[in-house]
Amino acid sequence: MEEKKAYTISVYTENNLGLMNRISAIFLKRHINLESITASQSEIKNVFRFVFVIKLSEDKVRKLVGQIKKQIEVIKAYYHTDEETIHQESALYKIATNLLFDDRQIQNIIKNSNANIVTVAKDYFVLEKTGRRKETEQLYNELTPYGIKQFVRSGRISVSKEAMNISKTLQNFNY
Amino acid sequence: MENQTQVLEPKIITKKAMLSGAEAVIKSLLAEGATLGYGYPGGAIMPVYDEIYKYQDQFTHILTRHEQGAIHAAQGFARVTGETGVVFATSGPGATNLVTGIADAQIDSTPLVCITGQVASHLLGTDAFQETDIIGISTPITKWNYQITKAEEIPSVIAKAFYIANSGRPGPVLIDITKDAQMGSLDFSYEKCKGIRSYTPKPEMKINQVKAAAELINSAKKPFIVMGQGVIIGKAEQELKDFIEKAGIPTASTALGLSGLETNHPLHVGMVGMHGHYAPNIKTNDCDVFIAIGMRFDDRVTGDLSRYAKQAKIIHFEIDPAEVDKNVKTDIAVLGDVKETLASLLPLIDKTAHTKWHQEFKDLYAIEYDKVIKPQLEPTKEGLTMGEALEGINKETNSEAVIVSDVGQHQMFACRYAKFTNTRSQVTSGGLGTMGFALPAAIGAKMGAPDREVIAIIGDGGYQMNIQELGTIFQTKTPVKIVVLNNNFLGMVRQWQELFFDKRYASTEMVNPDFVKIAAGYDIKANKVSKRENLQAAIQEMVASKESYFLEVVIEKEDNVFPMVPTGAAVSECRLS
Numbered sequence: 001m002e003e004k005k006a007y008t009i010s011v012y013t014e015n016n017l018g019l020m021n022r023i024s025a026i027f028l029k030r031h032i033n034l035e036s037i038t039a040s041q042s043e044i045k046n047v048f049r050f051v052f053v054i055k056l057s058e059d060k061v062r063k064l065v066g067q068i069k070k071q072i073e074v075i076k077a078y079y080h081t082d083e084e085t086i087h088q089e090s091a092l093y094k095i096a097t098n099l100l101f102d103d104r105q106i107q108n109i110i111k112n113s114n115a116n117i118v119t120v121a122k123d124y125f126v127l128e129k130t131g132r133r134k135e136t137e138q139l140y141n142e143l144t145p146y147g148i149k150q151f152v153r154s155g156r157i158s159v160s161k162e163a164m165n166i167s168k169t170l171q172n173f174n175y
Numbered sequence: 176m177e178n179q180t181q182v183l184e185p186k187i188i189t190k191k192a193m194l195s196g197a198e199a200v201i202k203s204l205l206a207e208g209a210t211l212g213y214g215y216p217g218g219a220i221m222p223v224y225d226e227i228y229k230y231q232d233q234f235t236h237i238l239t240r241h242e243q244g245a246i247h248a249a250q251g252f253a254r255v256t257g258e259t260g261v262v263f264a265t266s267g268p269g270a271t272n273l274v275t276g277i278a279d280a281q282i283d284s285t286p287l288v289c290i291t292g293q294v295a296s297h298l299l300g301t302d303a304f305q306e307t308d309i310i311g312i313s314t315p316i317t318k319w320n321y322q323i324t325k326a327e328e329i330p331s332v333i334a335k336a337f338y339i340a341n342s343g344r345p346g347p348v349l350i351d352i353t354k355d356a357q358m359g360s361l362d363f364s365y366e367k368c369k370g371i372r373s374y375t376p377k378p379e380m381k382i383n384q385v386k387a388a389a390e391l392i393n394s395a396k397k398p399f400i401v402m403g404q405g406v407i408i409g410k411a412e413q414e415l416k417d418f419i420e421k422a423g424i425p426t427a428s429t430a431l432g433l434s435g436l437e438t439n440h441p442l443h444v445g446m447v448g449m450h451g452h453y454a455p456n457i458k459t460n461d462c463d464v465f466i467a468i469g470m471r472f473d474d475r476v477t478g479d480l481s482r483y484a485k486q487a488k489i490i491h492f493e494i495d496p497a498e499v500d501k502n503v504k505t506d507i508a509v510l511g512d513v514k515e516t517l518a519s520l521l522p523l524i525d526k527t528a529h530t531k532w533h534q535e536f537k538d539l540y541a542i543e544y545d546k547v548i549k550p551q552l553e554p555t556k557e558g559l560t561m562g563e564a565l566e567g568i569n570k571e572t573n574s575e576a577v578i579v580s581d582v583g584q585h586q587m588f589a590c591r592y593a594k595f596t597n598t599r600s601q602v603t604s605g606g607l608g609t610m611g612f613a614l615p616a617a618i619g620a621k622m623g624a625p626d627r628e629v630i631a632i633i634g635d636g637g638y639q640m641n642i643q644e645l646g647t648i649f650q651t652k653t654p655v656k657i658v659v660l661n662n663n664f665l666g667m668v669r670q671w672q673e674l675f676f677d678k679r680y681a682s683t684e685m686v687n688p689d690f691v692k693i694a695a696g697y698d699i700k701a702n703k704v705s706k707r708e709n710l711q712a713a714i715q716e717m718v719a720s721k722e723s724y725f726l727e728v729v730i731e732k733e734d735n736v737f738p739m740v741p742t743g744a745a746v747s748e749c750r751l752s
Contacts, residue, residue: 014373018310018320025315066497072319072339075373173372 002057006035007079008087008158009065011050012042012166014073023050023074026067032056036089036155044167047075053156076169080160087158091136092118093127093143094150100125106146113139124149196326197222197357200290201230203333206365209261209288211252211622213237213245215272217265218305220292222357224263237622237651240643242269244615246276247641250285251619254602255577255627257410259286259341260619266292267305270351271312275609277347278316282606283431284408286345288336295355296324309351318346326359331368338368343376344495345408377494380511380519387507388490389523391464397532398424399462399487401447401455401476404431404605405469405494405513412436412598414517415468423527425536427455429470431605434595438574444536448476449740450587453547453749454539456740459484460747461535468492469513472502473606482745492516546751547737551592558731559707561585561660565592567711568630568658571718576628577602577620581613581637584666587736589632599624611640617655618647628656628718635661635687642693648723649697655723657699662730663687670735694725705729 013019020039027034035053042049054061061079068077097120099106110117115129129139136153194202200223204212214236216224227236239245242264249260260280264270270291280287294303310322319339321332329352336348392398406415412435419426419436425444426436436443445452447459459465465487470476477483480502491498491505492513499508509516551562565588568576574594579602580586586603595601602620604612617631638659648655665683672680694701700720704713710728717724738749 017322018314021311022314029315063497063501066501070495070497072371072374170372173370 009052038155091153199329212261214263219266242272247615248619251616252623256623262289270309279607280347286341287347320349327361334368378510395464400426403470406435409513411514434600438594453543454536456746456749561588579617585660610637701725703727
């Protein structure tokens with residue numbers, strides 16, 4: 001068995017209804033669990049970009065990306081190891097406001113973690129932290145003893161170190 | 176994700192005219208050259224059927240007795256013609272009844288455009304009567320699918336559907352049209368789709384890959400070819416023949432590649448796979464260069480992958496990049512359309528004979544003939560064998576018929592014993608293994624090739640899975656010949672129970688009705704034969720009939736298909752008994 005590793009799959013697609021379903025069906029058919037999903041506008045107008053994170057052997061991820069590329073509305077698909085990408089995640093932490101004043105240690109945690117206070121209401125305040133998984137997890141662990149009312153983390157967003165040349169591919173299409 | 180597909184602005188070639196969406200569907204089909212479709216009406220597709228009625232002088236609709244029959248008929252049509260099969264069904268159960276056929280067409284790369292009705296767009300998501308999310312259901316089994324909610328989308332989406340279905344590696348496309356889109360109106364103009372920016376139907380041929388392949392082939396001492404359906408789909412039968420004749424390479428076929436090269440060609444060494452011929456299975460693990468052409472290394476072809484052609488260098492000619500290195504790691508992949516790549520390969524190939532290597536195949540065939548084939552064709556037991564029934568058909572048709580087989584033992588016998596002279600003569604459900612395929616597929620095959628003899632070879636199990644399509648034959652008077660090889664068992668499952676489950680015949684014995692009486696009810700001439708001395712005359716009468724004809728051949732109950740590569744075994748461990 002080849003070693004499993006985290007891979008970031010970047011998929012450039014037409015902005016199409018149902019395409020998310022079509023791509024996720026490829027994972028489902030192979031019984032592959034996704035670590036995270038992000039979908040957004042890409043650098044090209046009307047071109048969408050999906051970012052998936054999975055843990056697989058390279059042989060499997062290559063075949064998987066081959067199947068994704070094959071879908072009609074997928075323009076290009078790539079896979080990269082963590083070292084080949086710049087990647088981040090965002091997390092939100094909702095905490096009771098009184099702790100901010102009653103427990104001064106929290107203020108130090110916020111300062112040291114470079115987290116931002118997004119909002120402060122009478123009952124709660126919301127912290128935002130963007131970074132690698134390790135960093136958002138560390139902040140989570142530090143805040144847990146004080147009580148986190150709500151926590152959410154986004155999927156990975158990632159750009160590759162190498163160029164992806166999507167615009168060139170699209171320019172070459174001249175029907 | 177509110178925007179729709181980037182369909183490029185079509186140039187207007189047809190005069191603009193206000194039409195209903197439903198009429199635009201028919202006019203779009205006609206613009207694609209599609210004049211025949213199979214289907215079953217229902218509430219959500221009635222506007223389209225109303226136009227089918229109005230356009231009946233230009234467009235023929237075949238009413239099958241079940242939507243599954245409609246889609247298999249369209250598959251049969253597509254397989255013998257290479258054209259795109261057209262299917263209609265209503266929403267809900269009409270659409271879901273297509274699912275098996277769509278999955279079958281996807282795995283066997285058959286071009287289809289399925290048009291389903293859908294509830295009106297304002298009812299989507301309300302669990303309306305006969306509402307089903309057929310887009311969601313069909314997504315993993317279609318090459319492409321799309322839901323139309325506005326009449327004006329119809330021409331460009333249908334153009335795209337035909338382009339996708341029958342370019343590159345073909346496959347099924349499903350277009351779901353809401354009832355309000357069918358009833359809405361549009362300025363109709365039509366232009367065929369010429370390209371989609373996110374879709375590359377065939378990878379560009381790289382001459383360096385062809386050169387590298389030629390070099391390896393020229394250096395080979397024991398080269399071996401396995402051709403698949405890609406040769407037929409790519410219309411590369413002649414290019415293949417030119418190549419193998421010059422290179423002198425023994426050539427085997429996958430089940431779906433059969434008839435792409437005539438059976439009696441001196442270089443044709445039979446079929447590979449679980450019930451394939453002995454020599455090509457054994458030689459897969461003995462050759463030095465293995466050349467795969469338009470095939471995908473299905474598990475029924477390869478057996479245990481870890482012991483498959485490991486000694487050989489592998490060359491793979493393939494149109495679908497996702498197939499390369501999927502199951503078998505290749506040394507040289509030649510991507511592109513096989514018609515082009517094989518043509519480019521030919522001048523680079525040395526003329527060779529490989530006489531001694533051929534003799535090794537012949538020697539192995541002699542062993543198989545003695546142990547397996549001869550007992551089938553010249554049986555000493557009283558009961559009829561499937562092999563002799565097929566050999567009888569070969570004789571009466573000069574091996575020129577289209578053989579449409581179902582799934583099971585009789586299918587493997589048909590693949591092994593039917594002989595083919597012309598391409599596109601072997602229609603079967605290969606990848607999906609859909610019982611019930613053959614009867615409706617034979618109807619479509621006969622309509623696609625009306626001048627050819629079309630014979631459905633079916634087991635008693637599969638026959639009853641879509642037996643209602645006798646009604647379609649009755650109504651359309653399609654002169655399909657039906658042979659049921661009846662052993663009163665689900666024979667293939669029974670064979671596995673005998674070999675691997677200590678003869679515990681769980682739910683495989685069939686108590687069958689009087690098939691001749693059933694055929695008579697549909698006014699189909701019918702005969703039943705159980706004695707050897709009557710077999711040939713019965714086949715002769717069937718083939719001579721100008722109308723549809725049903726022949727039941729009563730087969731020895733416990734006959735098995737051999738050779739066999741048991742699950743998990745290497746192909747070279749092919750068993751002769």
